[in-house]
Amino acid sequence: MNPEAIWEAAGPAERRLIGVALNPAAPVDVLLRLLASESAAVRMALCRDRALPDPVVDAVVAHPDGTTRGFFAENPYADPEQRARLVDDPEYRVRGRLSREPRADDVCLPRPLPDRTVVRIIETYESDFLWELNRLISPGLRRAMVTHPSVKVRIMGVNASSWGSLTAGVRDALVADPDPEVRKAADASRRSYERLRDSDAVREDLPAHHCHPRTHLLRYGALAPDVVAEALSQDAWLIAANDSAPPETVALLAAHPDPEVRTRVAARPDLGPAERRALAVDPDPGVRLALSVHPALSEAERAAIDYEVEQDGAYCHWPVYDPEVLPDPEQVRAHALSAHPLLRRRAAGERHLPADLVALLADDTDLGVRVLLGQNHPDAPAALLLRCFLEYNGRDRWHLTGHGNFPRTGLARFAGDEDPAVRRLALLDAELPPDTADRLTRDPDPQVRADAARHPRLPQDRIAALLDDPELAHRAAANPALPATTMYELIAAAGQQQQP
CATH class of the missing domain: 1.25.40 (Serine Threonine Protein Phosphatase 5, Tetratricopeptide repeat)
Known part of the structure; x- marks a missing residue:
């Protein structure tokens, strides 16, 4: 049963316990009792949707039910070291969940597994688990894979796309590796890399129909003149960024009738002065904008271009995939x-x-x-x-609120804003007046109501009333101001309902 179906099947008593399971103030004893619950929905929320104290993690890892352990394997809030304890789990489905990147929300982003855990997965897991492992590999391990002591790690680290970035010494070592499987993988990567740079081989390998291999070869392969001539009429946008295209081809692409092609060409670092001048006055505003950021232009040349930058774009959080790769400080300053x-x-x-x-x-x-x-x-x-x-x-607007410097006081003034997302800000205020929290539990926006039901300044009588509200009961049960005695009462009441 998928998570959505598990939630939909949960009854009112279970949903209240789900809230208790997510309550940051719930004592360890309460969490352990919930872990023993017969409800899959309660165990799912507890193990998958929050950070857990160490004693509860110990109990989860030792839990006899594989589904429960599997929930924890995909918990993005858990420390990767905690999730790594499941690496040798006896059940196939638990190992499968561990080898996939945990789902993320607006604030909590997945983190790589420990290097030793990734190595263990590569060495011992079924091959169908490894294709999703990529985002769980740390940048440091990724760089070291081709020289790693483990044969399986070296094999996984060798591929045609990265062959060109390896030093000559590393390439030679891989081709002469003592393990035949590593040598086989290295030879295949070397051949693929070399064929991509052989225009005759690219022509031979190029499919006639539109498909991923054709796209890859036209974008990255060495292109013979006859292949370029054919592509100019059918797939010019694919070859527009191909770094093997000779200057005469770039000139043809810069004058192509399709503005999408000219836009792509405008980003080429090898664009000549004549093409830059022509594209700077292109009739299409998108082409002019693309050209205006060309690295060869001076500030005066940029200013001379008639471009317009829109303000309604998506301005997102950019995850840092390799913190050891630093930008050029002079270029950043410029x-x-x-x-x-x-x-x-x-x-x-x-x-x-x-x-x-x-x-x-x-x-x-x-x-x-x-x-x-x-x-x-x-x-x-x-x-x-x-x-x-x-x-x-x-x-990614709400991601801003997860920043460590985002203010947590003085936000109550937004409680009456017409934008429900801004009203939600009031519920981040640790000093929100209780009557305001109460009022916001009746807000027309469901997310505002949900946040208000969890606010610790919500009056106790309102929390108690919401425990019987079909929509907000599980939110109220997650309120850190909920007394521990009430948590035990909810557990007892749910147990009585489950008894025949």
């Missing part, structure tokens, strides 16, 4: 000081932006710059974060 908003947006998304540039961009005139800084910089100031939330209503 982008931050540029008159072009798109370049300043690039700088604003950098986590390592120095303090003087953080202060500068926090007052930027461009909404995208301000929001990207708030979404991605660890030192984004509180005033900026709140301003960003109030001004931006696009994707």
Whole structure:
């Protein structure tokens, strides 16, 4: 049964216990009693949807039910070291859930498993589990896989797409590896890499019909003149960014009648001066905008282009996949000081932006710059974060509230705002007046009502009343102000209902 079906099948008493399971103030004894519940819905919420204290984790890992352990294997709130304890679980489905990236929410993002755990998975798990493992591998381990002592890890680390980034010494070592399977994988990767750079081989391998292999070869393969001629009439957008395209082909693409093709060409770093001049006055505004951020242009040349930057984009949190790869500080500074908003947006998304540039961009005139800084910089100031939330209503908006600097006081003033997302801010205020919390449990917006039912300043009589509310009972049961005695009473009442 999938999680949605498990929730739908839960009765009122179970839903109240689900709330207790998610209650951050629930004592360890309460959590252990819920872990022993016959309700799959209660065990799912407890094991999958919150962080757990160590004694409860011990009990979950030792739980006799594989479904229960599987819930914990996919818990994004749990420390990866805790989830790693399930790496040798005897049940196939538990191992399968551990090898998949946990689902994320607006604030909690998945974290890689410990390196030793990933190695153990690669060495011992069934091959059909490994294709989803990628996002659980730390950047450090990913870089070390091709030279790892484990044969299976080296095999998994060898692939055609990364072959070109390996040093000659590492390539030679892989081709001469003492293990025949590593040598086989290395030889296959080397051959694929070399064929992609052989125009005759690309022509031979190129499918006639539209498919993923054709797309890959036209985008990344070495292209013979006859292949280019054919692609210009059918798939020009695919070859527009191909770095093997000769200058004469780039010139043809820059004059292509399709503006999407010209937009792609405008981003090529090898674009010649003549093509840059032509695209700078292109009749299509998207082409001019793409050209305006070309790295070869001076600030004066950018300013001479008639471009327009839209303000209604999606300004999202950018996960850091490799914290050891640092940007060029001079380039970041140049982008931050540029008159072009798109370049300043690039700088604003950098986590390592120095303090003087953080202060500068926090007052930027461009909404995208301000929001990207708030979404991605660890030192984004509180005033900026709140301003960003109030001004931006696009994707990842609520992620801003999970920033460590987001204000947690003075938000009660937003309780009457016409935007329900802004009214939710009031419920982040630790000093929210109890009567305001009470009023917001009757708000027309369901998410506001749900947040209000969990607010610790909600009066006790209102919490008690909501425990009988079909919509908000499980939210009220998750309220940290709920007395422990009431938690035990709810457990006892549910047990009585389950008895024949």
